[in-house]
Amino acid sequence: MRTADRMAALLLLGICVFGWVASRLFSPLSALFPRVVVLILGGLSLLLFILSFRRSPEEPRFVLIQGKALPLILAIAMMVAWTALISLLGFLVSSLLMFSLMTVVLERRGRTGFQIVLRILVVCAVTVAFYLFFDRLLLVSFPRGLLI
């Protein structure tokens, strides 16, 4: 955790330096609060940086991903793709596509073809049901793209 703390402290210190420099462009009263907060955050980050050199027997380990990394990385990639596709394909189509894909990819191995098809059908039914519920009943507007 000490290396991670050190890196986080350095990143936060960088943000603080940027915040301080940027605040010089603001009017005096608009710059006041950012400067106070930047000073506080900078001080705390510096303290975290210094303390990260201290060894502690109870120090927790920094584990960014527990277990297999691939499913999580794939999930993040699919979330980003899902969000990006909405503007292109529309909310319903992109959700049907990505929701199904995410479920299939994350599903544990050893499923039969029939089970996968069944899961995709369930996902499609859930997506359409939610879409109709929010769109027609709650009048929540959805992102539109080239399709729906």
Add this chain to the structure above:
Amino acid sequence: MNELFITSIASLFTATNLLLVLLGVTAGMVVGALPGLTATMAIALLVPFTFTMQPVHGLVLMGSIYVASIYGGSFSAILLNTPGTPSAIATTFDGYPMAKRGQSYQAIVTATVASVFGGLIGVLFLLFLSPPLSRLSLRFGPPEFFWLTTFGLTIIATLSTKSILKGLIGGAFGLLLSMIGIAPIEGSVRFTFGSVSLQNGIALIPGLIGFFCIPEVLGMIEHKSEHYTAIPYRRQRRVLWSVLTRIVRKPLLLIRSAVIGTVVGIIPGAGGNIAAMVSYNEAVRASRNPERFGKGAMEGVVAAEASNNAEVSGSLIPLLTLGIPGAPPAAVLLGALLLHGMRPGRELFTYHGAVTYTFMLSLVLANILILPVGVFSGRWISRLVTRLPVTLLAPLVFFLSVIGSFAINRNMFDVFVMLGFGLIGYVGRKMKIHPGPIVLGLILGSICEQGLVQSILMGRASGSILAIFFTRPLSILLICLTALSAAWPFIARALRQKRAGRNL
């Protein structure tokens, strides 16, 4: 006041509100029972959908979900030895051993009855403490608001995370995020990197959803290979009556646990998990047979569940009166209030009195409804807990997060903000920087800034800036509380060491 009360009761007993309470209680139980889904996440997801509803309907639904999800956590705590929500950690201590002994139904019914009584006692405190406290908020000017937000941030940063330093860093980072956009005074455009979308600032709801929901989704995927072995849940006859009589015969345990829950709830940042642990500890200390605890003592379940459900109402007391949330779900409710144009304080109990009292009274109804819904739908909830696959649940929560982030401003930029904050929240959680203080900084930032800058302007006009900040009686009280809250972890550690030294 009496008139308001009667109007609110009439407003509560309309078909829409009754249906919303029932819906909220059922949905809340399911959310709470599923490990990985928390009350905070459920409310954060729900806020955008309540935007098109009348404020009273939205608040009634969110309040019911809050109450029931805290109770729902007991299902997985008892049947799986995995708390469904953090508040149910102490329930596992005796609930799971009871279930292992073949008393899963007794344990669930005990948790249900204790939650109902605890929740009702908590709501009584909320109903009778909030109006007088809200009168106090009338004496608050800009300096008091500045100190109040500072107090709220320090107390949440120090209490809600294991590391005080990281809690404070989280709070300060949230404050920094709150400054993005046009400044409230003098109107400079700050930290927008030339983006027009950022000029209105970070939208609160996408921020809340991002910080509270996406890390949960990623956490679910990360731990999806973990298998839960559930203990079977079978209904038995006459258990409800026997549990009810046994609990009613222990009024002291029930009242003590509920009072502890309410008081801990009032303290900003100390959530249901702390309430339940303190209450459980006190139950052990007060018991004539402390050795029974941890081996399936019914009293242990009562202490934990009565306390965590009373904490719900406790956390709403500082929220409704001063705008300082007592727990993370209450922080999300604050976002919902602001979204509907309702600012906490005296105004909530006068101008918006009918809405506020209906909301508070709906919590009474939600707590009562927990009993029939919990007892009769327990079998289905327990099946759902063990059978709903993460591979379906995780994409579903993300799907709802996208809808929720988009719905408020109809802006795809907000969806990207939600995703970005979600990833920051995930890494932050791994670094032990929890989202609670960051979100609170984001919410309280503008109030804090306005308090600071307006106080300085007042000080300049009166001739002394220092006098404005440090001589007003309420400000002095808040400064003392801020100093005490910042120093409390060190005081507590010193006290613990002293006590340990005495015991040696």
